[in-house]
Structure formats: structure tokens, C-alpha cells
Amino acid sequence: MKGLQIVVLGSIVPDPLQTLEPVSGPTGPALKNELMLPAVLDPWAGHALYEAANLAKKVEGKVYLVALGPKAKLQQVMMNVAQKVPFEIVVLDGPASGFADAAETAAALAGGVEKIPGLDKSKLLVFGGWQSASRGTGAVLQMVGELLGITDQFQGVDEIAMAEDGSFTVLERIEGGSYQKSSCQGAPALLGWATGNLPEPPNNPQVGMQNMRLIMPALAKATPAPLKGEGLKYAGVELPSQRRETRVVKNAPVEDIARELADWIRA
Amino acid sequence: MKVLFLAHTEEDGSLGKAAAEALGAAKGLGGELVIGLFGAEVQKAADSVAGCGAVKFYGVAGPEFATARYGSDAAAAEAIAKAAGAEIIVAPSTSRMSRVAAGVAQRLGAKIDTRLTGLEAVGGKITATRWFYRQRMVGKIERDARPWLVTTDTGCFAPCEAAGSASVEMLTVAPATRSQVVEIIAPAADAQTIRPDAKLLLVAGAGWGKSQADGQKHVDEAARLILGLLSATQASLGSSKSLVDQSGEGAALPFLTHMHQVGQTGSTPRHPKGLATCCHGEEPHVVGWRFVGERRAINLDANCGWAQGKADVLYVADAFAVMSKLVDLLK
Numbered sequence: 001m002k003g004l005q006i007v008v009l010g011s012i013v014p015d016p017l018q019t020l021e022p023v024s025g026p027t028g029p030a031l032k033n034e035l036m037l038p039a040v041l042d043p044w045a046g047h048a049l050y051e052a053a054n055l056a057k058k059v060e061g062k063v064y065l066v067a068l069g070p071k072a073k074l075q076q077v078m079m080n081v082a083q084k085v086p087f088e089i090v091v092l093d094g095p096a097s098g099f100a101d102a103a104e105t106a107a108a109l110a111g112g113v114e115k116i117p118g119l120d121k122s123k124l125l126v127f128g129g130w131q132s133a134s135r136g137t138g139a140v141l142q143m144v145g146e147l148l149g150i151t152d153q154f155q156g157v158d159e160i161a162m163a164e165d166g167s168f169t170v171l172e173r174i175e176g177g178s179y180q181k182s183s184c185q186g187a188p189a190l191l192g193w194a195t196g197n198l199p200e201p202p203n204n205p206q207v208g209m210q211n212m213r214l215i216m217p218a219l220a221k222a223t224p225a226p227l228k229g230e231g232l233k234y235a236g237v238e239l240p241s242q243r244r245e246t247r248v249v250k251n252a253p254v255e256d257i258a259r260e261l262a263d264w265i266r267a
Numbered sequence: 268m269k270v271l272f273l274a275h276t277e278e279d280g281s282l283g284k285a286a287a288e289a290l291g292a293a294k295g296l297g298g299e300l301v302i303g304l305f306g307a308e309v310q311k312a313a314d315s316v317a318g319c320g321a322v323k324f325y326g327v328a329g330p331e332f333a334t335a336r337y338g339s340d341a342a343a344a345e346a347i348a349k350a351a352g353a354e355i356i357v358a359p360s361t362s363r364m365s366r367v368a369a370g371v372a373q374r375l376g377a378k379i380d381t382r383l384t385g386l387e388a389v390g391g392k393i394t395a396t397r398w399f400y401r402q403r404m405v406g407k408i409e410r411d412a413r414p415w416l417v418t419t420d421t422g423c424f425a426p427c428e429a430a431g432s433a434s435v436e437m438l439t440v441a442p443a444t445r446s447q448v449v450e451i452i453a454p455a456a457d458a459q460t461i462r463p464d465a466k467l468l469l470v471a472g473a474g475w476g477k478s479q480a481d482g483q484k485h486v487d488e489a490a491r492l493i494l495g496l497l498s499a500t501q502a503s504l505g506s507s508k509s510l511v512d513q514s515g516e517g518a519a520l521p522f523l524t525h526m527h528q529v530g531q532t533g534s535t536p537r538h539p540k541g542l543a544t545c546c547h548g549e550e551p552h553v554v555g556w557r558f559v560g561e562r563r564a565i566n567l568d569a570n571c572g573w574a575q576g577k578a579d580v581l582y583v584a585d586a587f588a589v590m591s592k593l594v595d596l597l598k
Contacts, residue, residue: 013400014400016401016531016532016550016551017549017550017551019550020400020403020404022399022404022406029406031400043531043532044532098399098400099399099406101378102369102379102380103372103373103378103379106369106373133400133401133531133532134399134400135399136382136398136399136400136401137369137379137380137381137382138365138369138381138382139368139369139372139379139381140369141369142366142367142368142369142370142373143369143370143372143373145370146370146373146374147373151337151338151341151443151444152337152338152444152445152446153337153366153367153370154337154366154446155362155365155366156362158525158526169449171452172362172366173362173526174335174362174363174451175361175362175463176453176459176461176462176463177453177454177459177460177461177524177526177527178451178452178453178454179451179452179453180334180335180448180450180451180452181448181449181450181451181452182336182446182447182448182449183446183447183449184445184446185445185446186445189446194525194526195525195528195532199512231378231410231411231412232378232408232410233408233409233410233411234406234407234408234409235394235406235407235408235409236406236407237399237404237405237406237407238404238405238406239403239404239405240402240404240405240557243576244562244576244577244578244579245576245579246573246574246575246576246577246578246579246580246581247579247580247581248569248574248580248581248583249580249581249582249583249584250569250583251583252582252584254584254585254588254589254592255592257565257582257584257589257592258589258592258593258595258596259592259596261542261563261582261589261593262593262596262597264540264561264563265467265500265540265542265597266597
């Protein structure tokens with residue numbers, strides 16, 4: 001099937017190497033120095049974006065990224081992401097907090113998808129991460145799908161194989177390291193990606209320049225998407241106190257270590 | 268307060284472990300308990316919990332509900348939830364239920380919170396506990412809105428088992444879907460390396476794929492040792508992202524996939540014990556160990572992350588040598 005419109009939903013998260021600490025903000029919990037923390041595109045959304053670009057190349061389709069986050073931070077992250085694969089962006093200027101309500105996030109994202117000019121739902125594939133590195137509910141995508149009227153949904157996807165007639169098969173992760181292989185008659189459908197099979201594409205400055213020509217105006221006319229968090233109350237957020245008293249065993253014979261480990265495993 | 272326990276049945280018609288635990292969580296809330304089950308058949312599962320104190324059982328069954336499809340599962344769950352009219356809906360975080368839970372909540376106009384590790388009712392107020400930012404912080408949340416659909420993580424609640432004979436009111440549902448499950452692709456029993464119920468998690472880190480003291484890589488030997496320990500202990504295999512990425516590029520262990528990845532961008536398994544080998548214990552990996560009980564590590568670097576309060580014991584040693592002896596001892 002040619003001319004697919006692949007819409008990737010994603011947001012930004014703090015760089016995983018950063019130390020995170022919760023603080024109480026005026027509207028609920030937040031991260032300490034949140035706006036100062038370096039951010040990256042959520043890893044699962046990244047996988048979805050790279051898989052989308054790969055598929056679009058095969059089916060002469062087009063990729064859109066609908067991103068919800070603080071405009072200034074999105075701009076920083078896009079300077080890097082834009083160099084990876086070609087896409088157009090729809091910017092929703094709102095919080096990227098892991099403490100935001102999944103349903104409000106979904107409503108904002110669905111609104112962003114609906115605003116894509118020339119959107120044809122019969123050719124629509126919605127991609128995103130099946131989890132995130134922030135809230136990690138695995139709930140937003142499903143709700144976006146429902147709001148858009150998409151009832152063929154797949155989660156934990158690692159592979160899509162598209163046939164000439166537009167039908168496709170997907171591999172979804174299930175328990176115990178197994179996959180469920182499903183077939184679908186075609187778009188519209190929604191796929192929540194696990195890691196997929198593609199490596200992160202290398203930076204391509206030419207792609208970056210082409211993308212940024214569209215990204216900068218999109219950032220300038222970002223749609224405000226304040227999330228109110230109505231009805232969601234946090235009784236508390238804290239860091240777990242799980243620091244252990246580590247016993248460091250140095251200069252011990254290999255035989256002794258192996259015996260100690262064997263006893264521990266058998267116990 | 269009416270509480271609905273909502274779950275799918277397993278292939279053999281039984282109720283799975285995760286579902287039994289979710290039922291334990293639902294029962295722990297008090298209130299009027301209703302049970303809703305869907306699958307190829309539901310009577311066996313209903314009978315297995317008939318004595319749990321539920322006042323009503325609803326079921327949706329038939330061949331079209333035998334497999335995990337969004338369209339049919341969501342329609343079944345929606346019909347049950349509407350028939351039950353519960354204020355709180357509790358479901359397990361299985362892959363099948365997680366695929367549809369939020370979509371069902373959207374259809375019901377319900378609020379949803381997933382992967383809860385705690386759920387309690389005190390003084391009429393329900394408080395849910397879940398983790399944020401990949402297990403880096405834990406929060407307690409409350410909601411006034413009803414219905415409220417929650418899913419519970421495995422290993423956090425006592426399972427409810429109360430066999431008897433249940434009278435199930437069957438609901439008729441006509442699912443609309445354009446999808447079909449073709450097959451389940453499972454590793455052969457002797458090739459299975461991911462075992463969620465194993466007592467031991469063995470994590471292989473990037474060091475296995477790197478040059479050793481003789482300047483050479485010993486990937487074949489690494490594979491033999493790792494698979495040898497898995498075979499001897501029936502442990503579950505996990506890995507750090509860096510080794511999985513190496514494997515994906517054909518440079519390291521061929522049996523590793525992204526499904527083995529533990530940590531920030533991987534899984535958060537629950538095993539009573541975990542042994543990390545050739546892994547530095549950096550924070551993005553160790554967040555995946557949040558729910559692993561006893562932790563030990565083997566690493567050549569005495570200042571690695573595991574030594575910084577992340578493991579109970581760190582053995583500063585060559586993992587190749589230790590694992591070789593260990594496999595011999597455990598055979």
C-alpha cells in the first residue's frame with residue numbers, strides 16, 4: 001500500500017544518566033531542576049520513529065511526529081533527532097512530566113493528530129512507544145487509538161511486515177520471551193513499539209537541515225496543551241531507600257568464590 | 268463500593284497466577300466483589316475462585332475470545348464492566364490485559380492507573396502505589412473519579428484461591444476486528460532463556476563480548492558458560508543494553524535479543540535472586556533490578572556501580588574463571 005501516513009507520538013524524558021529527585025511543585029510532584037535537566041527523545045518513541053521512517057521508505061509514505069513537551073526543550077532535542085530520519089512535526093506545548101495524567105496526555109495527542117493537514121484515516125498508522133521512561137503506564141497510546149476510532153491495536157511490537165495490498169503482520173512481545181504473531185487487514189491501526197529491530201540511525205546533516213526547515217515554524221506555532229491533572233492527587237512521591245551495605249570480596253581464590261555462589265544459589 | 272475483578276482466562280481455561288494475585292488485590296479493598304472473566308471458556312476459572320466471596324460472576328466466552336486480540340478483548344471487557352457497573356475495576360498486568368485496559372477505560376469514561384505495586388482502602392479512601400521514571404521513584408496516588416480501572420503488577424499481592432462452584436451469567440458480545448492471531452512463536456523448551464518465574468536472574472554484561480587479558484575475545488566460551496549456568500540452574504537470562512546491542516550487530520552472544528534487556532529501556536523482572544556478571548552496574552541498568560531481592564555481582568572493577576550500594580556482595584574477580592568453576596559445581 002502506498003501513501004501511508006505514519007503518525008508517531010512521543011515526548012521527551014530526562015537523559016537516563018541523570019540523577020532524578022522528586023520535589024513538590026504548585027501543581028503536584030515534579031522533578032528537581034526539571035527544566036535544567038538534559039533531555040532526550042523517549043527511547044521507545046525513538047524506536048517507533050525509526051521504524052516509521054523505515055516503513056515509510058518502503059511504502060512511499062510520510063512520517064509525522066506529534067510531540068508533547070515544553071517547547072524550548074523540544075527544540076533542543078529536535079536539533080539532534082531531526083538529523084536521524086525525515087519527518088514533519090506537530091508540536092504541543094505542554095508538560096512532559098511523568099506525573100501528568102495519562103488520559104489528559106492522550107486527549108492532547110489525539111487532538112494533535114486530528115490537526116494534521118490532509119489526514120486520511122484510511123491510510124493512518126499510529127506509532128508510539130508501548131512504554132515510556134517517564135510515566136510508563138502503557139496507557140496513552142490505547143486511549144489515543146480509541147479517541148481516533150482505531151480498534152486494531154498492537155502493543156510490544158518488535159516487527160511489522162507490510163504486504164502489497166496494505167495488510168500486514170506484526171510480532172508482539174508476550175510473556176516468557178515469546179512473540180504473538182498477528183495479521184491485520186490494513187490501516188488504520190495503532191502499534192505500540194517495544195525496541196524494534198533497527199539500530200539508531202547515524203546523524204545525517206542533510207536530513208537535519210531539511211527537517212529543521214519545517215520544525216522551526218512548527219515550534220513557533222506550537223499549540224498550547226496545558227494538562228490540569230484534575231482529579232489526580234498525589235499523596236506522596238519519594239526516592240526508594242534501597243542502598244545496600246555491599247560486601248566487596250577481593251583477592252579471594254576463584255574456587256572459594258564459586259563455592260560461595262553455588263551455596264547461595266542452592267539455598 | 269462495588270469492585271469488579273476483570274481478567275482473561277488462560278489457554279487451558281484456568282486463571283493465571285497474575286490474575287489470582289489481582290483478585291487478591293481486589294478482595295483486599297473490601298466492598299461488594301464482582302468477577303468478570305473472558306476467554307475461550309470461563310467456567311473452570313470461575314470455579315477456581317468461586318469461594319472468594321464474590322456476589323456475582325459475569326463471563327464472555329467463545330472461540331473468538333480464545334486469543335489475545337485488541338478488538339475482541341476490549342469488547343468483552345467493556346461488556347463485562349458495563350454489566351457490573353463497578354466503581355473500581357482491578358485487572359492483572361498481563362500482556363493480554365495490558366493491551367486493552369486503557370482502551371477499555373476510555374470506552375467506559377473511566378480513569379486508569381497501571382502497574383500498581385500497592386492498593387489499599389483506608390477509611391473509605393483508596394490509595395494506589397506505583398513507580399515513576401522507570402522505578403526511580405515511588406508515588407502514592409488517589410482519585411475521586413469513578414469508575415477507576417487499575418492493573419496490578421505480579422508478585423505484589425497474595426493470590427486468592429477459593430475453589431467451589433460458580434454460577435456465571437454469560438454475556439453476548441459481537442466483536443468487530445480486522446485482526447487475527449496467526450501463531451505464538453515460543454522458544455523451544457531447551458532453548459528458553461527468559462523464565463519469569465525462575466528463582467535466579469543471571470545478567471550478562473558487556474564484558475563478556477570484550478577482549479580479555481590475552482587480548483582476544485572469547486565469545487564462544489562466554490556463550491558456553493552462560494548457557495551452562497542457565498541449564499544447571501534453570502535461571503532466567505537478562506542482559507545490559509550494551510551487550511544486547513553488540514549481539515544485534517552480530518558481534519557478541521547470538522542468543523541475546525532486546526527481550527533480554529533489563530533496565531531503563533528494558534524490563535524490570537522480579538526474581539528472588541540476581542547475579543550480575545561482567546556488568547558495570549550503571550544506574551540505567553540497575554533501575555531494572557529494583558524488584559530483585561538478593562543481588563550479587565562479579566566484576567573486575569572494585570569501584571563499579573555494584574560496589575556503590577547496589578549489590579549485597581561484589582566479587583572482584585574474572586567472571587570467566589568464576590563461572591567455569593560455578594557451572595562445574597552446579598552440574
